[in-house]
Amino acid sequence: MKVFATYNIKGGVGKTTAAVNLAYLAAEDGQRTLLWDLDPQAAATYMFRVRARVKGGGRALIKGTRSLDGAIKGTDFDRLDLLPGDFTYRNMDLLLDEAKKPVRRLTRLLEPLARDYDVVFLDCPPSVSLVSENVLHAADLILVPLIPATLSVRTLDQLTEFVAGFDGPRPEVLAFFSMVDRRKRLHREVAEQLPARRDDVAATAIPALAVIERMAEERAPVPVFAPRSPATRAYRDLWAEIQKLAPESDSLHPTG
Amino acid sequence: MPVTGGTVRDVDGRPREFVIAEPGGQPLGRLRAELAKTFTVSGAVRPARATRTWLDTFDWRLYKAGLTLQQVTTRGSSQLILFGPGGEQLIAAPSRGRRLRWPAQAEALPPGTVRDRLTPVIGNRALLPVVSVTSQATDLRLLNQDQKTVARLGVDALTVSPLPHHRPEVQPPPGTPPALDPLPTRLTVHEVRGYPAAARRARQVLTSAAGVSVSRQTALDAALAATGRHALDYTGKVDVKLRPAMPAREAVALLLLQQLDTLEANVDGVLHDVDTEYLHDLRIAVRRSRSALKLLGDVLPGDLTLRFAAEFRWLGDLTTPLRDLDVQLEGLPAMAAGLVAARPADLEPFRVYLGRRRGAARRTLNRELRSDRFAAVLGDWRKALTVPKAGRRPSRPRAADLAADRTRRAYSKVIRMGAAITDDSPAESLHTLRKRCKELRYVLEFFASLHDPAAQRAMVGDLKRLQDCLGEFQDCEVQQLEIQALAAAMLARQAAPAPTLLAMGEVAGQLGRRQQQARAEFAGRFTAFAGSAGRRRLAALTAPPAPKITAPRTAATKITAPKTTAARTRA
Numbered sequence: 001m002k003v004f005a006t007y008n009i010k011g012g013v014g015k016t017t018a019a020v021n022l023a024y025l026a027a028e029d030g031q032r033t034l035l036w037d038l039d040p041q042a043a044a045t046y047m048f049r050v051r052a053r054v055k056g057g058g059r060a061l062i063k064g065t066r067s068l069d070g071a072i073k074g075t076d077f078d079r080l081d082l083l084p085g086d087f088t089y090r091n092m093d094l095l096l097d098e099a100k101k102p103v104r105r106l107t108r109l110l111e112p113l114a115r116d117y118d119v120v121f122l123d124c125p126p127s128v129s130l131v132s133e134n135v136l137h138a139a140d141l142i143l144v145p146l147i148p149a150t151l152s153v154r155t156l157d158q159l160t161e162f163v164a165g166f167d168g169p170r171p172e173v174l175a176f177f178s179m180v181d182r183r184k185r186l187h188r189e190v191a192e193q194l195p196a197r198r199d200d201v202a203a204t205a206i207p208a209l210a211v212i213e214r215m216a217e218e219r220a221p222v223p224v225f226a227p228r229s230p231a232t233r234a235y236r237d238l239w240a241e242i243q244k245l246a247p248e249s250d251s252l253h254p255t256g
Numbered sequence: 257m258p259v260t261g262g263t264v265r266d267v268d269g270r271p272r273e274f275v276i277a278e279p280g281g282q283p284l285g286r287l288r289a290e291l292a293k294t295f296t297v298s299g300a301v302r303p304a305r306a307t308r309t310w311l312d313t314f315d316w317r318l319y320k321a322g323l324t325l326q327q328v329t330t331r332g333s334s335q336l337i338l339f340g341p342g343g344e345q346l347i348a349a350p351s352r353g354r355r356l357r358w359p360a361q362a363e364a365l366p367p368g369t370v371r372d373r374l375t376p377v378i379g380n381r382a383l384l385p386v387v388s389v390t391s392q393a394t395d396l397r398l399l400n401q402d403q404k405t406v407a408r409l410g411v412d413a414l415t416v417s418p419l420p421h422h423r424p425e426v427q428p429p430p431g432t433p434p435a436l437d438p439l440p441t442r443l444t445v446h447e448v449r450g451y452p453a454a455a456r457r458a459r460q461v462l463t464s465a466a467g468v469s470v471s472r473q474t475a476l477d478a479a480l481a482a483t484g485r486h487a488l489d490y491t492g493k494v495d496v497k498l499r500p501a502m503p504a505r506e507a508v509a510l511l512l513l514q515q516l517d518t519l520e521a522n523v524d525g526v527l528h529d530v531d532t533e534y535l536h537d538l539r540i541a542v543r544r545s546r547s548a549l550k551l552l553g554d555v556l557p558g559d560l561t562l563r564f565a566a567e568f569r570w571l572g573d574l575t576t577p578l579r580d581l582d583v584q585l586e587g588l589p590a591m592a593a594g595l596v597a598a599r600p601a602d603l604e605p606f607r608v609y610l611g612r613r614r615g616a617a618r619r620t621l622n623r624e625l626r627s628d629r630f631a632a633v634l635g636d637w638r639k640a641l642t643v644p645k646a647g648r649r650p651s652r653p654r655a656a657d658l659a660a661d662r663t664r665r666a667y668s669k670v671i672r673m674g675a676a677i678t679d680d681s682p683a684e685s686l687h688t689l690r691k692r693c694k695e696l697r698y699v700l701e702f703f704a705s706l707h708d709p710a711a712q713r714a715m716v717g718d719l720k721r722l723q724d725c726l727g728e729f730q731d732c733e734v735q736q737l738e739i740q741a742l743a744a745a746m747l748a749r750q751a752a753p754a755p756t757l758l759a760m761g762e763v764a765g766q767l768g769r770r771q772q773q774a775r776a777e778f779a780g781r782f783t784a785f786a787g788s789a790g791r792r793r794l795a796a797l798t799a800p801p802a803p804k805i806t807a808p809r810t811a812a813t814k815i816t817a818p819k820t821t822a823a824r825t826r827a
Contacts, residue, residue: 030347049404073450076397076405081449219403 001114004121004242005139005171009155011126014145014178016043017212017222019123021235022143022242024221027080029239031118034072034081038092038135039125042085048075049219050084057088061109062095068109069116076220081117089125096130106134136163139171141245145178145206148190152177160200172245176238177205204237273471274462275440283467284411284441290461291398295406295454299396306330307417309388310476311358313381314525314534319487321377324476327356327385338370346370359384359530380586382531387479389414389439398458406454409462410444414475416482439478442471490521492537494544494701500656504555507655509641511702512548515541516638527622532582539579542571547698551662555653560640567633574624578617580738583731585610591763598759605756609746659703660798666696667794674722674782683733686778690726693719700797711796718785718793725774725781732771739764 004022006015019035027033037044042052050073060066072081099105110120124135136142144159146152156175163170177191195201206212211222211229218225223232276283291297307329312318318325322341327334334356336348348370356365359382362375374383396409415438443462447455462468473481480486496514498507519541525534546568553561588607592600624630653661673689697719704712743760746752752760784790 049402051402071450074405074448 001110001117002119002141003110003139004119004141004143005124005135006121006143006145007124007132007135007139007159008144008146009126009128009132010147013126013147014206014212015126016047016123017215018143018145018176018178018206018235018238019121020044020047020215021221021223021232022239023080023119023121024077024223025235025239026119026121027077028223029243030079032079032116033119033121034083034113034117035121035123036068036083037085037123038089038131039085039123040087040090041125042087043216044123045082045085047215047219047221048073048082050075050082052085052087054084054086054088057086058092059088059095062092062099062105064109068113077224089131093130096134102130103133103137107138110138136171137166141172141174141242143242144173144175146175146201147179148177148184148187148194148205150190152190153194156200173200174202174242174245175200176202176241179208180205181208202238202241204234204241206234206238207231273474274443274445274468275471276443276468283465287443287462287465287468288396290465291396291409291458294457294461295398295400296403297396298399298405299394303392303394303411303413304330306391306393307388308391308414309385309419310479311383312386313378313383314530315381315490315492315537316488317378317381318374323374323377324474325374325383336365336370338373340373346373358382361531380531381533384530385419387476387483387485388417388419389475389479390417398454400451400454406448406451407458408446408448409458410442410446412442412444412475414439414442414479416479437482439475439482440471442475442478443468492518492540494698494704496702497705498655498659498703500654500706502655504552504653504655504658505557507658508548508552508555511552512545513638513641515545515548516634516641519545520634523625527625529618532586535575535579535582539572539575542568542575543694544698544701546572547695548702551666551695551699552658552702555658564633564637564640567637571630571633574621578614578621580734581610581614581617584735584738585614587735591766592759594766595759595762598755598762602753602755602759603763605751605753606742606746606760609742609751613742655703656706659699659706662699663696663703664794664798666692666699670696671786674786677778677782683729686726686775687730687733690723690730693723693726697723707797711793715790715793715797718790722781722785725777729771729774729778732767732774736764736767736771739767 006019006022008015016037016039023033023035035044035048037052045052054061054066054071056066061068061071068083072083074080075082096102096105101108106122113120122135122139124132142159142163144156146156152175156173160173163173177187177194180191181187191205195203195205207230209229209231211226211231214225215222222229222235226232288297309327309329311325311327324339326337326339328337336356338346338348340346346369348366348368361380361382362371362378365371365374365383392413394411396411397405398407398409400406445455445458445462463470471478477487494511494514496507496510498510519538522534522538522541525531526538546565549556549561549565549568553565585607588603588610592603595602669692670689673685673692677685677689697716700707700712700716700719739760743752743757747757
């Protein structure tokens with residue numbers, strides 16, 4: 001089971017849209033896929049038309065009184081399941097702090113899911129917190145959406161440096177430019193130059209397009225309602241780049 | 257067919273299928289209207305068309321393991337889907353640029369988890385198409401107020417179709433043309449994970465809908481029934497239900513007829529070299545028939561035993577060279593992996609040579625299997641076993657008496673012969689004991705339907721452990737002799753490079769060590785079989801004591817076991 005996390009300290013950079021579309025594409029590729037919406041705002045949950053509620057709330061999941069397995073909901077799409085967001089996740093930091101080995105709690109909780117899923121996406125709320133630290137420890141690959149700006153590089157460097165200091169297994173980091181507005185010179189320059197200079201920046205950039213904003217209206221991933229749009233193409237290209245870092249396997253998806 | 261994913265679970269953990277009994281769209285229209293009272297019903301306007309072909313080995317290894325393998329072909333692209341006992345699915349990545357052709361063995365399948373899961377189940381058997389259907393499938397989605405899918409209803413209209421591209425030997429048996437009438441439309445409720453109540457509700461609607469009933473058959477069983485077949489319609493095992501009071505003559509004829517059926521069922525697979533197990537099963541059927549003639553043939557009328565014993569010996573000898581080469585070739589990878597001094601690649605000329613010899617042996621065998629003599633033997637044998645003899649048929653001995661008497665005799669022979677074996681006994685003594693053990697095993701199998709199943713299992717279990725040890729001993733002996741003979745033949749043909757001969761020598765050395773090991777284990781295995789527990793088991797099987805049966809004719813009872821080298825090799 002591969003764990004991918006979409007993470008950035010900042011909000012509104014395209015984390016959730018990336019997690020939703022990439023998870024959809026992973027499932028479309030035949031991978032048994034789970035998306036855990038860790039954001040109390042539960043935007044990913046809303047996009048899949050699932051109620052943003054987990055029985056017992058975040059406390060039950062983190063304390064282990066309720067298994068993740070029992071909280072999972074099927075989406076409308078083959079092989080793609082969702083662990084919904086819940087407003088009580090806003091207190092997750094406190095709950096994690098009470099756990100043994102608090103930075104590895106999510107890793108431990110995800111372990112039993114390895115039998116059922118090939119890929120897990122963690123959609124992380126924007127913050128520097130115990131939740132995000134857990135996510136970084138649990139992930140095999142951290143996907144970092146960056147708005148093309150000079151300071152983006154600094155954000156990426158800070159994250160890479162932070163991850164390099166981990167004891168034990170360290171995740172890979174792959175940044176990609178998001179919300180790229182080709183009309184802006186700075187966006188064009190940064191999005192073109194940086195991937196050529198750095199291995200940890202994907203060649204694919206996600207453009208700023210209205211069709212991506214329409215996801216909340218359509219309540220579906222972009223490839224579902226706009227399969228031929230440039231946004232779909234961009235997410236497919238990005239997924240292909242990610243696949244090269246983490247090759248897929250055959251799928252096993254239980255129906256019983 | 258809707259290929260459901262991780263989002264979908266079947267009601268109660270197993271697919272719950274319904275069928276629409278009456279043809280036409282009326283019940284489906286009514287059903288849709290009924291479902292629309294609870295859900296928004298959404299789905300493709302036009303059904304997706306696909307060809308679904310079920311695959312299994314000739315002896316139904318997948319079916320027996322609770323697995324179902326389908327090749328689903330849609331618009332020219334095809335994928336293999338393996339369904340597990342719990343309804344879980346494994347989907348093989350489509351084979352790129354290479355069309356799957358049947359029959360196919362595991363190594364011909366696309367690499368991945370499907371192949372990994374199938375390989376230990378099918379072993380060296382080939383997968384064959386067993387039945388094929390065209391499917392017009394519609395996946396109806398049942399939505400809640402948020403327009404979220406909370407359950408799915410698969411609607412699948414199936415029509416049996418001719419089997420896809422394959423060789424002639426996998427055609428259905430003559431006389432059973434596929435019925436091209438549509439099968440009853442199948443409805444399957446799939447639960448979406450986390451929404452069990454919706455699936456329950458959908459199932460309630462189906463249960464109470466007019467013209468819809470719970471399916472009593474799986475789609476595979478229904479499709480097979482339409483072609484006049486049923487699952488597990490072949491077994492290489494003894495599968496005859498005897499009654500204790502039935503005349504022994506009738507029981508023996510039934511046993512022999514089933515062996516004849518098994519023999520005939522495997523001929524095409526041998527002729528077309530589908531996999532090596534066809535020949536193995538054919539040989540077992542021949543050997544069981546020979547043993548039955550030898551051990552039970554005295555109850556058969558006239559000179560049947562005398563006449564056919566020689567013909568079955570001919571049949572057995574006919575198949576030996578090819579079987580020996582199959583055994584050598586199948587064991588070669590393990591032998592190559594166990595080489596220490598030589599390299600596995602050194603054995604390659606040996607493998608090529610074996611392959612060439614195998615080709616020649618196949619051609620010889622096929623010629624005989626297509627001969628008039630072969631056809632006449634089988635035809636005459638069936639006629640002899642089925643044509644009722646004139647006059648009153650004897651009601652005695654009864655099958656149960658014959659079973660008890662012959663089991664006891666065969667057991668006593670094994671005990672007597674085994675007890676006489678010492679550390680100094682020649683290999684030939686162990687080989688003879690092995691043959692007596694096989695005879696005892698066959699007698700136990702023949703009369704299994706008359707025995708208490710637990711006592712039978714225990715007896716066969718002990719005997720099998722002894723047979724395994726003797727089999728290992730004898731196989732190693734024969735293979736060493738064969739390697740020596742093959743090395744000489746290769747040298748004579750200048751087909752044996754020095755590294756190959758050295759590697760063959762090392763393989764012979766491995767076999768020698770294995771043979772010594774088997775010999776060392778013999779005494780323990782025999783004691784376990786022949787001890788007081790074994791005697792108690794025999795008593796349980798043969799009780800109540802049966803009177804000794806005097807053979808009505810003596811000539812037929814004396815059939816000497818063949819003493820050729822060929823006959824010493826394993827089936």
